[in-house]
């Protein structure tokens with residue numbers, strides 16, 4: 001599962017992660033659930049239907065994409081478990097499917113995680129079809145609720161097949177087979193949300209995989225270069241003169257560049273503070289650079305290379321970090 | 322091919338003019354998540370107050386430190402005075418944070434008998450859903466706005482309400498409040514009738530659904546639907562009122578965006594939607610625009626860097642200049658990106674007033690920061 005505050009790069013990171021996991025001949029299913037066609041945009045393909053579609057090859061492996069449509073998932077579910085094809089279409093006509101998927105996001109979430117479970121456990125000739133399933137999950141604000149929906153539904157529907165199904169999904173989500181990665185930027189709000197979500201997820205007994213610090217700014221200004229935290233303009237002007245700028249120009253430029261450098265180092269300090277907060281929470285961190293926009297498939301491979309998810313070790317069975 | 326038309330420049334968004342206009346009673350900031358809606362709402366409210374208006378700002382999910390700076394330590398749906406205002410003008414500022422669950426409960430109580438309300442509150446379905454209902458936040462923000470609006474009219478405590486909108490990235494969520502649509506839209510079966518159909522479908526397919534959902538769940542759902550039905554008239558009336566209120570000439574929508582493709586796409590969508598619905602769009606604010614010092618191009622900086630590298634001098638002056646040149650190259654690139662982004666937006670919406678707010682070096686988490694944002698909006 002890949003979550004994070006809105007706009008931090010969940011979809012981008014989920015895609016890069018899938019490419020990284022596919023490298024070396026693996027088959028990865030990349031699932032999106034928010035109905036936004038983010039994967040199609042990212043991989044520059046036509047909108048994905050609710051059908052598994054090959055998105056990319058990656059060093060002998062491949063990434064298959066799937067955009068889950070909750071309504072279709074519900075009908076599929078009805079067909080699969082109750083063989084009520086016609087019932088499904090009548091329910092749809094009556095608006096009941098709309099009703100359930102809109103008014104009861106809990107049920108919708110159960111269907112979505114249920115779909116992920118189906119993909120994880122699917123086998124052909126006794127062998128799993130996918131080596132891993134990467135879910136571009138809802139944002140941090142909703143992630144615990146998203147995962148917990150199976151619990152709630154299991155409680156609301158005390159008996160019956162939905163109860164049973166929910167328990168099955170919930171077991172998988174709590175097992176060592178599922179990890180939740182948190183994407184963040186080194187800014188106040190995303191970091192706060194990451195810390196909150198990590199605490200919430202741990203309390204609810206889910207495993208945190210990595211905190212992925214996205215769009216990290218390179219450290220261009222070492223503290224030692226500054227005088228009491230800011231640029232000494234005369235020193236800078238001398239340096240600029242050495243660089244071949246006319247001394248008249250260098251002095252004026254030094255003032256302008258000093259402001260730029262001071263602001264940059266303030267941002268760096270904000271990022272360093274955010275970094276410390278994450279480290280203090282004991283979260284394992286991976287960093288991704290800022291790429292020049294727009295991020296295309298080439299960029300995704302670059303990010304996949306920086307992630308190297310095949311190298312990640314997770315705490316052994318039963319041990320929570 | 323059509324003859325090239327002279328390029329029209331998008332007009333500059335005169336924010337102070339808007340804040341000063343006594344006819345404007347409601348300002349709504351909207352845009353996708355994380356672009357700075359809450360920050361902008363607070364900055365506009367502060368600026369208006371410091372120019373003499375009596376303002377209340379309704380925030381949704383403010384950053385923790387910003388909430389503290391505004392004196393919002395509790396999520397209690399009550400406007401609280403903001404301390405530390407510039408007292409030169411006789412304005413005032415109150416702020417509140419939206420408590421969704423409480424507002425939802427208030428709505429239920431207002432539209433049904435105490436007995437029925439108790440029943441609804443006790444329904445496990447309501448409990449798990451009032452917090453997660455698709456569109457609830459949007460609806461509740463609008464509900465709160467209309468409450469504040471009636472207070473403004475009745476008591477005259479404020480003369481301007483600034484409303485923040487929920488952090489949904491999808492523009493649709495806000496204008497298309499799903500619950501209102503479900504209850505009022507004639508789309509499938511039409512408002513109240515729609516609920517009837519749903520209830521009926523539960524009866525017809527009761528057996529199937531019972532098998533699928535289990536008995537308790539079905540019972541809870543249908544009693545929830547039944548109670549919604551009794552409150553339906555109230556909901557609809559409120560929704561209609563709020564919609565009319567938002568269309569009024571005393572309301573102004575301010576679309577906020579960052580100079581990023583996703584945010585701009587949604588800002589475009591918002592602008593088009595507001596125009597289409599004839600909602601009063603005041604203008605677009607491009608927030609967090611990155612700038613660079615003038616006087617040295619990226620190429621010039623690159624060449625200077627190379628010269629320093631050739632000298633291989635590691636004196637403090639040389640090292641500092643190298644760092645500064647690298648920062649400058651980066652800043653020029655970022656500034657060019659942001660400028661290109663907003664130029665594209667301006668070309669697509671030449672009739673919409675626009676202006677930008679610079680990216681401050683740190684987060685905006687106190688009145689000083691809010692004032693800095695506000696000051697960047699000065700003079701037409």
Ligand SMILES: Nc1ncnc2c1ncn2[C@@H]1O[C@H](COP(=O)(O)OP(=O)(O)OP(=O)(O)O)[C@@H](O)[C@H]1O
Nearest residue numbers: 006007008009010011012215288289290291295490
């Ligand atoms: N490392 C990076 N370098 C440069 N740009 C990036 C990087 N990661 C993400 N982006 C850009 O940031 C924007 C948001 O990314 P993305 O859509 O992946 O975020 P998200 O968290 O999925 O957003 P949402 O919450 O809307 O689903 C995109 O324009 C993307 O190209």
Ligand SMILES: Nc1ncnc2c1ncn2[C@@H]1O[C@H](COP(=O)(O)OP(=O)(O)O)[C@@H](O)[C@H]1O
Nearest residue numbers: 354355356357358359360609679680681684685
């Ligand atoms: N012009 C700006 N310069 C620097 N930081 C900003 C600026 N505008 C917003 N921010 C920061 O960006 C973050 C998100 O802003 P917020 O107003 O909460 O966004 P939204 O309400 O749209 O989700 C906050 O930490 C805020 O301090």
Ligand SMILES: [Mg+2]
Nearest residue numbers: 010011038136
């Ligand atoms: Mg996404």
Ligand SMILES: [Mg+2]
Nearest residue numbers: 359381382488
């Ligand atoms: Mg906000």
